Amino acid sequence: MFYLGEPLTYSKFQLKNRLVMPPMATAKSDEDGRISQDILDYYDEKSRGGYISLVIIEHSYVSQQGKANHNQISVAEDYLVEDLKKLADIIHGNGSKTVMQINHAGSETLREVIGMEPVGPSPVKNPSRKDTAIPQELSKNDIERIIDDFKHAAVRVKNAGFDGVELHSAHGYLLNQFLSPITNKRTDEYGGGIEGRVKIHSEIIRAVRKAVGEDFPILLRFGATDHMEGGITTEDIKTAAEIFERAGVDMLDISGGMCRYTIPGVNEPGYFSPQSEAIKEVVSIPVILTGGIKTADEAEAILREKKADLIGVGRAIYRDSNWARNAMER
Structure with a gap:
């Protein structure tokens, strides 16, 4: 049986326990995206003691x-790397490993934020945010540029x-907008079937892998349900997961798609x-599950039932910086 304190050893990513801070x-960053002192202090407080493996x-x-x-x-720029190093060093100094999540908002942003028209795979309003506009459709040249942007960002993270x-x-x-048929x-x-809708993912994964090398872990946060009519299906997500693993992903981090990080009406721990x-x-790679997990007992139940290999505890750790210590020392 799996327990929260058990190491993860059957992965490229060796972790000392099964607890993840998602x-x-x-x-809290500076307006230009630089790492601020507030960011450093926040992650220092959350990772202190090294009770969170990742x-x-x-x-x-x-x-x-x-x-x-x-x-x-x-x-987005090379000059940011020195400040990012400070953040990685603080978390490592506290005894935890750390991964950086990189993202393109697509149509889930506003002109006032980016200074230009938002873009998306299709000129379709994004249902996950009410105040967004219909985006401009990306051309193939635009997609190639975005793949390069992810690749260069991943190199900066490394x-x-x-x-x-x-x-x-x-x-x-x-990337979720490409994934979802909505x-x-x-x-x-x-576009079209699931193989087409995850083509951009495969191209990004392969570009990142070539740039960072075989030994640097690549994770993917996977919006595995839209919880909306016409959304992604169970068969879609199984096919997509297999494609992601073949392309070079080392770990899948399961969450919501167009429904974001909750499912309306679902309150049981482990929404997804x-x-x-x-x-x-x-898949044979480890799977992280996050969503509504408030206690160590809830986390261990999910691990015992083999619904996931790692447990992400978000809001509980956000509210209580001692949550991880209390869970591991109980």
């Missing part, structure tokens, strides 16, 4: 076009000393456990 946006840093934008909100962390990089394809952001109405090779279970049936 990415949660703080809006800290995944909140989403950071790969280009100005992909910025989601004001005061979001940036990985150069800053992080232990891996996570690609964000959940919560209604750009927002992807393309008729070229980047049906999806994580389905994905675990078809």
Whole structure:
């Protein structure tokens, strides 16, 4: 049986226990995306003692076009690497490993944030955020540029000393917009069936892998349900998971898609456990499950039932910086 304190050893990513702090946006960076002292202090407090095996840093934008909100962390320029190193060093000094999540917001942003018109796979309004406009459809040249933006951002993450990089394809952001049939109405090779809708993912994964090398872990946050009519299906997510693993992903981090990080009316711990279970049936890489897990007993129950390999505890750790210590020392 699995327990929260058991090491993860059957992965490229060796972890001392099964507890993960998932990415949660703080809006604490400087306006230009630089790492602020507030960011350093926040992650220092959360990771102190090293009780969390893996800290995944909140989403950071790969280009100005992909910025989601004001005061979001940036990985869009080389000059940011030195400040990012400070963040990795603090978490390592506390005894935890850390991964940085990189993201392009696509249509889930506003002109006032990015200074240009938002873009998406198709000119379809994003259902995950009510105040957004209909985006401009990306051309194939635009897609090639975005793939390069992810690749360069991943290299910056590696150069800053992080232990891996996570690609964000959940919560209604750009890669999730390609993944979901709700927002992807393309008729070229980047649309249609699930193989087409994840083509951009495969190309990003392969580009990142070539740039960072075989030993640097690549994670992918996977919006595995839209919980909306016409959304992604269970068969879709199983096929997509297999494609991601073949392309080079080392770990899948399961969350919501167009429904974002909750499911209306679902209050049981592990909101997305049906999806994580389905994905675990078809992949050999570790699977992280996050959503509504408030106690160590709830986390251990999910591990024992083999619904996931790792447990992300977000809001409980956000509210109580001693949560991880109390869970591991009980």
